[in-house]
Each structure stands twice: as C-alpha cells, then as structure tokens.
Amino acid sequence: MSAVLALQVDGLSVTHAAADGARTVVSDVSFSLPRGRILGIAGESGCGKTQLLLALLGLSPPGAQVGGSALLSGQQLVGADRRVLRRLRGNRIAMVFQDPMTALNPYLTIGTQLAEVLQVHRGLSKSQALLHSQRMLEAVGIDAPARRLRQHPHELSGGMRQRVLLAMALLCEPDVLLADEPTTALDVTVQAQILDLLLDLRERLGMAVVLVTHDMGVLAQVADDVAVMHAGVLVEQGPVQQLFDAPQSTATQSLLAAARQLSPTAQGLV
C-alpha cells in the first residue's frame, strides 16, 4: 500500500468517568484511511460512533480518558497540546454535524461565520475571506451566494444550512472530513443531493472522509470501505461490496437484514 494515509488510528480508546466508575465508550479502535477514500462507520445509536469522532477532534467531554494513537497525515492527535489541536481543527481536519441548526450561530450572518474560519486559519482579511467563502458556497451548489453571506441561519432551509456547514468544513481544504449523520435530519431528495455533492467534492479535492451513519443505504451509495461498530468496538471492517455480500459479524448481519427488509425496492407485506 503506497497511498498516503490521511488518517491512521491505532488502538484508540475513550473512557468516560461515570458515577459508578469508569465506562469505556470506544474500545481499541484501529483503522487506516488513505487520501481520497470514504470510510463509513455504521452502528446503532449509543454504539460509540460519535464519541470516536469527538476523540479524533480532541473534543471528548471533560474528564474523559483517551488512549491509543491517531495520526493525521503523520501528526499525533491523541494527547496533543490544545493549541496544536485548535490549529488543526477546521483546518486539516473538519467536522460536519448532524443538526445544521444547532451547529451554526443564530446571531451571526453566514458570511461572518464562514469568513472567521479563513481569518483564523489562513490569516486572510475579512474581505478576502468573504470573497473566498462566496466561491465555496457556489461550489456546494448554493444559488445567489453573495446574498446568502448576508443572511442569518434561520433564513435558510435545512438542506441549505447543511450545505453551508459543508462549505465551512471545506474552506481550508482539510485532509480529513468527519461527518456525523450529516443527512439524517434532511428530506430524502436533499439527502441524495448532499451525498452526490460529497462524492463530487471528494473527487475534486481528494480529501478523505469518515462518514458516520446508521443508514445502510447511505453507506451503499458513498462508502468505499465500511466499519461496523457495536458497543464501542469495531466488530468488522472491509470494502463496502465485500461487507454487504458476506457480512461476518452478527451486528453487521442484523443491520443489513433490517435494511433489506426495509428497502424502497423490497417486496413489502402488501
């Protein structure tokens, strides 16, 4: 394997302090992600998917113990200094959250929020940053981007807000994009548009993507590789086709069985 690894995770564990002792929410997770590939992480609610992403960003809750190693293009993330992490976040590694309403500041215009990323990480002036932000909004398929920059989040639809978040995450052309259920809150038609956009952008920018979802249809559509998480452990991982054709673990089998029974093309009861 000669491809450059955008992200290499080895034995990553996250333990939360709880009233009745410590609780391990991510346990000994390892995977490697070459540039330009999309890794899907599947699992039910509470399996630790989101905690894994937060640990990669150094955003685990206070008191959490994070162990193991996570290399972002060779740079160690686990235990890194806060100032180092702050320089990397939104810059070399960026995240898109599930709920596009709460992830944006309702008091600030879209333009201010986008430009800030470039002012902080690239040292651009506000006007330069706004110009660049406008081009990025255009790239994620937002019409009238100049007008959008002056609007507030509540003036945009859910799908448009999710595009704004995607644009914000992509402003610095990160090596790795983390996406936590980015389309779960959206209409199916908008979901498909956002996923198609993600595939286009991956092609154009060559970034690596970690996409967390419980929707096997989403994984089938965009993932190159899939890892299945259950109770904090990656129980199975492999190329998407192989995993769908011959699932080994019971967790994967039950996810796939439910997805196939509940498929728009399945024969239903009627």
Next chain:
Amino acid sequence: MSGPLLLEARDLAVHYRSPGLLRPGPPQAALQGVSLQLDRGEALAVVGESGSGKSTLARALLRLEALSAGQVLLRGEDLAILSSQELRAKRRDLQMIFQDPLASLDPRMRIEQILSQPLRVFEPQLTAAARNARALQALQQVGLDASALQRWPHQFSGGQAQRIGIARALLAQPALLVCDEPVSALDLPIRLQVLQLLAQQREQAGVALLFIAHDLAAVRFLCERTLVLYRGKVMEQGPTAALFNSPLHPYTQTLLAAALPADPRAAAASRARRRQLAVGAPLSLPSASGCVFAARCAFVQPQCAQTPLLRQVGDVQVACHRAGEPALQLRGSDISS
C-alpha cells in the same frame, strides 16, 4: 382486508395567513383540492417532502385544522357540522400517533395513568380494576410487560415510548390510526419492529392506517395505497406497487430516485437516475399558475403553464400533462436492480 368506505375527504383546502400585525400577508394554500378515500382496515400512505402539506392533511382530516374548503366524511357523516360534543365522541374513532414518541407522553404521568386516560374518557363506566386490566392487556399487545405500568416516560427508549403511544391509541379501539412519521426518529432495527407491530395491529384489530412518511421504504413495507403530495396538491395516487414500480409523475420519480437502495451495486444506477431527473437552474414560468412542480421538473414544456388535472392513467391517478409519454418512462429495473 379492506371493507366498506370509512373515511372520505372531498376537495380539501387549508390556507394559512402569513403572520404580520398590521399588514397580514396574503393567505397561503397549505392544501389544495385534495380528495381521498380510505376503506375500513386499509393502509394509505401520504408521502412528500417537508412542507408538502402531509401533516396539514392529517390534521385537517382529524378536524384539528380549519378547512377553507371541502368536506371530511366519517362513515358518510360530515365532521364539520358536528357539535364539539358530538365531535369528541367521534374522535374515539380517529386516534393519532406522533413523530416524537417521548414528547407525546406526559412526563409527569406514570405509564399506568397515561394508558388509563383514553378509558376514563371513552368508557367512564369501567372500574379502576377493569381499566388496569385493559391497560396491561394493551401493553402486552405492543410487546411490553406489567413492570412498565409503574414507570415514568423518561425511563423508556424511543422505540419503547412509541410502543406505549401505540398502546394508548389502540385502547380507544379506533377505526383509523393516523400515524405522523411514527418511525423516523427510531433506529433501523427498532423501526422495523414498530412497523411490524403496526401491521400486526392492523391485522388483528382491523384498524385502518393513514401513514404519513417521507421514508419510502416504510411505506412500501406497510401500505397498499400511496398518495404523493407536493406543495399541498396531489401529484399522483394509486396502488403502492404500481407507483413504486413505474412512477408516472416526475415528482414521484424524483422521490424514488432519492431513496437509496442498500446495495452498493445499485449505487451508480441510482446516481445516474438522479442526474437524469435533475434540472440545472430552476426555471421560472411566465405565470404563477400552472403545474406547481414545473420549476423542478426535467420534462417541463410550454403546456405546463396550464394547471394539470388529476387523470387516470392505468392503475393510478396522476396530475401531469406528460405522464405516460415514452420520454418519461422509467423502467422499474433502472432503480430496483
């Protein structure tokens, strides 16, 4: 499974006035000219994107929303002319389960109290012991046991809370259960269990379902007929199998092309289909009238400036001038293989 006509809606319209203290905006049509029929024990799906009027339709059918035109008939009886007392008695026949299962249970009531409410209202002659027995029976029907009775709503997961909501609705012994996105907040395996439960209750209790969803997979699983709404108007309606296998309206085609099959081999075809149905920039038509879908339609033509009426094509009714033309034909294999 279906029986005689239970519920009929004729030409429903609902208008909202946009807010504004001094200059209220013009009324906006949330629902226009919607007619539907539901037989006893039948399951009808209403699908469409957010803002298409699905929930407004459900609320209008239950008379929770003021109609600006049209009639709702329950077993031939017009709900609009009933007094509020008569209407309350009829409400027993029309029960609803909600999208957010936890928000629909009072956090300060134990499950026992929650489940005995409908019995207190609709069967006041029951003794406390009889009510408890019925509540327990309802819980068991939805797969929970007696230990749940003394617990509080927050002690349950989303799937369990939705089961309790279904038990509460069924205790009224309704003829129609209106389900507004009942499984969209649930994880996939739990979603499947709740859908199976609804199918089973429909079979056993003979209750009809009006199932509001944007999840086409759930619709395919549960409902034999489907109605597609876009901006408050019916685009297409008919048997679910016909609609899903050969959708005639470009909007139905768009919805189906966006439903992602859980099969990596089908991904490329699914994406190609979406590209085929996409329009570059939304078109602006000369008049405000005409087909409401025209601005998003890949097959738009000058005639689309005229409002298309619902017409019968094969097994389905469709509101599109071009429905059935070869240019719009979508072979089932394009999306399902």
